[in-house]
Amino acid sequence: MVKILMVAPYLGSVYGGTYKAFIELVKTVNNFEKVTVDIITTNANGSGKLDVILEEWIHESNYKIKYFSCFHKYDFIISFSLLKWIFQHINEYKLVHTNTVFAPQILFIHWICQFVKIPYLVTPHGMLEPWAMSYKAWKKKLYYLFFEKPALKKARLIQTLASSESKQLNLLGIKHSIVIPNGIHRREFETPIKPDVFYQHFPNTINKTLILFLGRIDPKKGLDLLAPAFAKAHKQFPQTHLIVAGPDSIGFMSKAHNYFANSGCLDAVTFTGMLTGQLKYAALAAASLYVAPSYSEGFSMSVLEGMASGLPCIITTGCNFPEAATAKAAHVVDINTDAIADALIECLSDPPKAKEMGDRARDFIFANYTWERAAKKLIDVYQTIIEGKPLPEDLTQSNEVFSL
Template sequence: MKILIVVPALGLVYGGPSKIAVELAQALGNLGISVDVVTTNANGAISLDVPLHTWIPEKSYRVQYFPYWMGEYKTSFTLTGWLLQHVTDYDLVHTIAVFSYPVLAAHLACQLRQVPYVMNPQGMLEPWALSYKAWKKRFYYALLEKPALQHAKAIQMLAFTEAERTKPLNIKAPMVLIPNGIHRQDFEALPDPALFYQNFPNTRNKTLILFLGRVDPKKGLNLLAVAFAKIQAQFPQTHLIVAGQDNIGFLSTAQGYFAEAGCLDAVTFTGMLTGSLKYAALAAASVYVAPSYSEGFSMSVLEGMASGLPCIITTGCNFPEAASAQAAHVVDINADKIADALIECLKHPQQAKAMGNRARQLILERYTWEQVASNLSKVYTAILKQEPISVFS
């Protein structure tokens, strides 16, 4: 089986979709599936320093980069030409994200060359996501994205709630429920938190609350500012870590939320954390919080839970299973509810620790890339054999 994954970019500044494409390619390749990834060299304000128009071998897949222009839309005519010429080299194409030129070009090439494709919108069809910059998306969706969705052989939904919220769009293609995952080995032993304290000494000897995600309007930092101000009043030893990249110039606005709430002095904005430093932050934290308005299925939430942290996440994170398993506080998208859950964890550390242990067990048992790849390979096989597609969870 030969699979082509198309994703707008692999730059780390883009967060989830870029990381997911790499992890998925690796996991599928580990199953013995032939996997190629094509993308652009976009990486925020600068381009990735990578060879273009040539295959770069990775552990169990290959990747090829193409130049782009037009900023966030990532238009690439050379990628378009390559897709038109080579898409028939593959049995099936899997695209990640929507509202971006590379995946649109892939869908059109697949339709023209009659190659089946699977789409993973990564939560970008959720009501909140569609309402953000709606004046741009409404026309684009009707003209380009909806036809692409209708021609897909399957739509990969990351959560049951995501599938439910997209029902009003009347997408005819079958939906399969396959969430994102983590690598078990990454969480078998977290590094010494001293590495984090060395880089951010003002956090030493504090009770750390960790937010791990892009500095972006949808992440709910305005809600977190109000909630954390209440926490600071009751637990002055607490300190909030906001660890994430600012791709759109939103940092000053986010900092303004905390300044207005009167708690900016107890907040450290670290920028994006990667590798050992990210895992050291997880090891140093006492509580993880995700106050998002909308997510597909957050990789950061999975990482927080796999680290054994007590987690407070909103219903916008699309993970009701965490509440069912008593593995996280899943709260309404509301500053008071977020604050109440944080207070509960800080007042009752033993119960919070037990919840974190349940979270770790849940993620390591049910949400690994090995399971994701196995379920997707079954979907691919069913499509290629023209058999009914089952829904996996």
């Protein structure tokens, strides 16, 4: 069995959808029994640490994972014990697959791969998108120019999550990328979930028309745009209520509250914190609309979940999902308050038409965005890299054309 080493600087659930995407992809790849993927990461978890066994393999359903202690502050994470382990064990693997960029921990691993001549594949998770690059811009530009870009150029391949992300990489001078988007498991959405559990936890939402935001409380998620947009829609449709569901990993919650307070609609907003498991699915069942007002995304897991739930979805161009617009499976709008508000009002004004879009969204996701589909493509990429062959044309084709 060919062994692959998957590396991430963090896997705490506080970091949002990236955690779920990472684990689900590894589990699905290992189900095919063509390669074996092991995971190493740190115990970083926002402002705290994960309560996990360190430096021992933990055997999960069909994969194993090893956590290492680290120093971390916000997104800066370094683990010397992990790097030491890499030096000692990297030759046990045929390929290293790293996740995220602008992380010194990952950069060091790329250098180690270069030194021992083991191929590596990189998944940036949207961190090279224009908005992400503009956040703390001068630091990132210098770091990218002198450290990140040379390491990316020496990678065997860059896995992007969206066609627009590959186009952005081309503009940055990185030409060797392949699109393998995130997915969902159909079985999790084929049987309707009742919303009762959500209402039990949040009884103030009963008999309201719920609009769901599902994501981290973070500057890039566009809550500053959503607040006035929702206020405008709520004024016209006073029975609406906004659910803001997500973890606050960087202490941004007070600013988020202020956005809605300043827009005069805080009383019609419920902040639930992070929702997981049946409570999350119950929230999706309770909602009438889903909204993602993001400035920038890699490829949002929550958008896929909203669409797979059959919800009419309003997402911005920053969500990197133009295919949804092409398929008429979502409202894909410009990144501004008026565009978001207009889409909300349009959906609320014509529920039957909105439901038709939600039904199209569900079929569209089921046909094109499953973990099984993503895993098969990734396995083909792994095997091609390990064998030292050029990637076949059918693997490098863009994901811009889909079936319904």
